[in-house]
Amino acid sequence: MSANPRVLIAEDDSRLAGMLDALLRSEGFEVELARDGQRALHLGLTTSFDVLLLDRGLPAVEGLDVLRGLRDSGVTTPVLILSALGTPPDRVDGLNAGAEDYLAKPFDIDELVARLRALTRRAATTVPTVRFPGGRLDADGRTVILDDGPRVLLSERESALLERLARRPDQVFSRALLLEEVFADADDPGVVDTYVHHLRKKFGRSLIETVRGIGYRMGSLS
Structure with a gap:
């Protein structure tokens, strides 16, 4: 806050x-x-x-x-x-x-x-659980709990990117905005694509949707 x-x-x-x-x-x-x-x-x-x-x-x-x-x-x-x-x-x-x-x-x-x-x-003082279709990011901020049971551990940057997208599932985020809000210590927009790739590799391509010419938004695991 x-x-x-x-x-x-x-x-x-x-x-x-x-x-x-x-x-x-x-x-x-x-x-x-x-x-x-x-x-x-x-x-x-x-x-x-x-x-x-x-x-x-x-x-x-x-x-x-x-x-x-x-x-x-x-x-x-x-x-x-x-x-x-x-x-x-x-x-x-x-x-x-x-x-x-x-x-x-x-x-x-x-x-x-x-x-x-x-x-x-x-x-x-409250860290809410962040939900998305097919799973949730636990309150520890580093673990995804899938609806069908498995747990997947995330890196700090993977977690930060997933949380930002999941909290505004209807919003399309440009690479520039994600770079500013999630990867403030980086200056190469390519880092956004890198961590989108990491998350898709763990959960499938449908987790994060590409909006051509604009950026990314939250998808689902289904």
């Missing part, structure tokens, strides 16, 4: 969104705003955040559908739902959809900030 935790605020009420933006910036957060569910889903899938603050009544894509879309794509960023829908069944629906916390409107500002900080602390 960065020195200043990054939060995505998905809120269509412009007045409330502006207030939350100013409040959380004053508390040391880096803030990104999304005014509808489609934008929130796009940012959640393509950008790294430490916590998401999500309204349920969003235009374009409803808040719980945004949340389900993120979880179905393997995004594990903690989510706090902030909603006028605050009955016990509403809260249960939100938590069952994958939220870590739920706060009803109107809300206490100090409580909101405290809950967001608690979620970022919890996320910083």
Whole structure:
């Protein structure tokens, strides 16, 4: 996590969104705003955040559908739902959809900030298992456990590349981006191709798909 935790605020009420933006910036957060569910889903899938603050009544894509879309794509960023829908069944629906916390409107500002900080602390000390079709990268970060049982040990760089692709399975990564984010100590884009080859040799060519003229994205073992 960065020195200043990054939060995505998905809120269509412009007045409330502006207030939350100013409040959380004053508390040391880096803030990104999304005014509808489609934008929130796009940012959640393509950008790294430490916590998401999500309204349920969003235009374009409803808040719980945004949340389900993120979880179905393997995004594990903690989510706090902030909603006028605050009955016990509403809260249960939100938590069952994958939220870590739920706060009803109107809300206490100090409580909101405290809950967001608690979620970022919890996320910083938790190493989630990263799943992909056919297996998962264990919490130790160096072992792939296949769905049919076998375990495969990875090198540090193989693990880093697989984790980056698996956390954003729908994103196509250019060689330049992977070089920057995974192999920062190298200056030859060919190192990306080398480690893609290593992973394919261990798991088969379908694990990592080549998108001609662009780069690579996560595939599957099936």
